[in-house]
Amino acid sequence: MAAVVLSEAEKVYIVHGVQEDLRVDGRGCEDYRCAEVETDVVSNTSGSARVKLGHTDILVGVKAEMGTPKLEKPDEGYLEFFVDCSANATPEFEGRGGEELGSEIANTLCRVFSSESTVDLKSLCINPREHCWVLYVDVLLLECGGNLFDAISVAVKAALFNTRIPRVRVLEDEEGCKEIELSDDPYDCMRLSVDNVPCIVTLSKIGYRHVVDATLQEEACSLASLLVSVTSKGALTSMKKMGKGSLDPESIFEMMETGKRVGKSLHTALQKILDEEESLGTSRQKVGFLG
Amino acid sequence: MAAVSMRLPVARKAARPSAPRGGERHLVAPGDTITTDTGYMRGHGTYVEEEKLIASVAGVVERVNKLVCVKALKTRYNGEVGDIVVGRITEVQQKRWKVETNSRLDSVLLLSSMNLPGGELRRRSAEDELAMRDYLQEGDLISAEVQSVFSDGAVSLHTRSLKYGKLGQGVLVQVSPSLVKRQKTHFHDLPCGASVILGNNGFIWIYPTPEQRDEEAGGFTTNLEPVPLSDREVISRLRNCVVALVTEKLMLFDTSILYCYEASLPHQIKDILKPEVMEEIVLETRQRLLDLEG
Numbered sequence: 001m002a003a004v005v006l007s008e009a010e011k012v013y014i015v016h017g018v019q020e021d022l023r024v025d026g027r028g029c030e031d032y033r034c035a036e037v038e039t040d041v042v043s044n045t046s047g048s049a050r051v052k053l054g055h056t057d058i059l060v061g062v063k064a065e066m067g068t069p070k071l072e073k074p075d076e077g078y079l080e081f082f083v084d085c086s087a088n089a090t091p092e093f094e095g096r097g098g099e100e101l102g103s104e105i106a107n108t109l110c111r112v113f114s115s116e117s118t119v120d121l122k123s124l125c126i127n128p129r130e131h132c133w134v135l136y137v138d139v140l141l142l143e144c145g146g147n148l149f150d151a152i153s154v155a156v157k158a159a160l161f162n163t164r165i166p167r168v169r170v171l172e173d174e175e176g177c178k179e180i181e182l183s184d185d186p187y188d189c190m191r192l193s194v195d196n197v198p199c200i201v202t203l204s205k206i207g208y209r210h211v212v213d214a215t216l217q218e219e220a221c222s223l224a225s226l227l228v229s230v231t232s233k234g235a236l237t238s239m240k241k242m243g244k245g246s247l248d249p250e251s252i253f254e255m256m257e258t259g260k261r262v263g264k265s266l267h268t269a270l271q272k273i274l275d276e277e278e279s280l281g282t283s284r285q286k287v288g289f290l291g
Numbered sequence: 292m293a294a295v296s297m298r299l300p301v302a303r304k305a306a307r308p309s310a311p312r313g314g315e316r317h318l319v320a321p322g323d324t325i326t327t328d329t330g331y332m333r334g335h336g337t338y339v340e341e342e343k344l345i346a347s348v349a350g351v352v353e354r355v356n357k358l359v360c361v362k363a364l365k366t367r368y369n370g371e372v373g374d375i376v377v378g379r380i381t382e383v384q385q386k387r388w389k390v391e392t393n394s395r396l397d398s399v400l401l402l403s404s405m406n407l408p409g410g411e412l413r414r415r416s417a418e419d420e421l422a423m424r425d426y427l428q429e430g431d432l433i434s435a436e437v438q439s440v441f442s443d444g445a446v447s448l449h450t451r452s453l454k455y456g457k458l459g460q461g462v463l464v465q466v467s468p469s470l471v472k473r474q475k476t477h478f479h480d481l482p483c484g485a486s487v488i489l490g491n492n493g494f495i496w497i498y499p500t501p502e503q504r505d506e507e508a509g510g511f512t513t514n515l516e517p518v519p520l521s522d523r524e525v526i527s528r529l530r531n532c533v534v535a536l537v538t539e540k541l542m543l544f545d546t547s548i549l550y551c552y553e554a555s556l557p558h559q560i561k562d563i564l565k566p567e568v569m570e571e572i573v574l575e576t577r578q579r580l581l582d583l584e585g
Contacts, residue, residue: 005381006430008513008515009459009515010432012515022520022524022560024530025527025531032293032294033564034297035295036297037297037300262293270297272297287302
């Protein structure tokens with residue numbers, strides 16, 4: 001991860017500030033930076049979203065393609081995650097430098113979405129054992145400003161909300177051969193329900209307290225952090241500890257409670273924005289990348 | 292109570308040009324022809340091709356008699372002798388430190404240009420060389436003055452005065468060097484309760500005003516005691532004000548920062564970074580600065 005070097009005195013200043021619930025930019029320990037969310041930014045995908053959280057910039061594109069279901073789940077479709085750390089974010093990501101971070105994020109996303117109830121995979125099935133929809137979720141890291149996991153999970157949820165999968169019909173002719181027919185109307189699409197899609201909340205331990213949405217400087221002062229994925233109802237679906245420091249069981253419990261609380265607010269705010277964007281419909285002015 | 296605020300992005304409006312003072316400003320992009328008149332001398336940011344004077348950077352054309360140069364908006368720091376800079380130590384080498392100052396090459400701080408504790412003047416010995424890391428380590432922040440500029444553009448720094456040296460607790464904000472106004476002094480003790488160092492290289496250091504101003508041996512002993520909450524609030528507010536001024540491309544100097552601080556007092560510290568609040572505060576600051584000019 002792109003790390004900044006800080007002097008001892010700067011780190012001490014940040015740690016003492018967190019103890020008093022006043023971070024460097026005036027936020028409290030449970031406040032997020034101002035986020036900008038926009039969907040439908042990439043035209044040749046089934047769904048896309050761009051999230052800017054402070055200096056962190058994430059672009060997610062979802063492509064729906066037809067494939068064969070997995071052997072152990074013949075009547076379900078599935079999701080495939082791929083994360084690309086662009087060299088635009090930091091020179092360390094040039095060439096193969098960003099591969100380790102990319103695969104770590106992709107594995108975390110797989111784990112978060114591995115739970116049964118997150119996405120209705122049965123709706124992605126076309127013909128059991130033969131055809132199903134595979135959703136390829138591609139994440140592009142444009143800028144690294146701390147708190148990557150949260151921003152990526154918000155962008156993935158927004159992109160899945162925006163995804164339009166074309167409706168197909170299965171026709172059977174006399175010999176028993178199955179034919180797949182795509183509807184003529186380009187707007188005849190099926191949408192996914194994202195009510196149970198979880199969002200990741202990263203809690204970084206700084207000193208004796210923990211903060212949400214750490215900047216790069218705060219991440220340099222924290223030795224251990226806990227990633228929890230929370231659904232909109234406040235249920236925890238997965239948990240992961242990162243960093244080389246250790247965490248007390250009591251602080252893990254406190255961080256989980258904070259994560260659940262913050263996760264619920266995050267979902268409410270995101271759903272409100274997505275609904276607002278949807279209600280603007282075609283009259284919405286697309287900002288995109290040259291705004 | 293967690294506060295999460297999300298919004299839809301808004302396209303940036305083209306800024307209305309403010310009343311031009313002293314004529315129109317000539318903006319150029321790299322490759323634009325400035326003039327085809329051969330009577331001009333070319334300065335920084337320009338080059339001559341086929342008898343035309345062409346700009347090599349994006350910025351404003353400045354003309355002083357027969358000298359034409361282009362001043363860029365976003366650029367790396369170009370050192371000038373006598374500038375105050377705030378830098379971060381990146382390497383500890385044999386008789387010098389390499390300092391990062393947002394310029395094209397790392398700056399150099401020679402051991403002989405560094406003040407010894409107590410202000411003694413003597414020749415640096417081998418023990419001093421071995422104890423270099425005790426003075427300054429990788430990651431430390433220092434304030435220094437530019438002593439000279441090498442032919443390749445690298446800058447040589449010195450801390451030969453008690454007001455320069457290692458910096459203690461505080462907040463660093465990195466901005467573009469072209470937004471820091473050149474003034475007589477860059478060390479300011481603001482009346483709101485904090486002090487600020489406006490480095491010419493774009494590194495702005497905001498720190499709590501030290502109580503005693505006696506001989507501190509050039510600031511080698513760092514004070515790691517917790518800073519009181521009231522000072523923290525002032526420092527956080529100043530930091531957000533600086534970020535707001537930079538986002539709206541206003542020049543940074545002590546008066547503009549102070550006016551922006553006063554304009555931001557009605558708002559909460561974390562609200563200053565919201566785009567609409569930022570616009571409102573900077574508009575008020577701009578108005579007050581224009582009134583000040585008369």
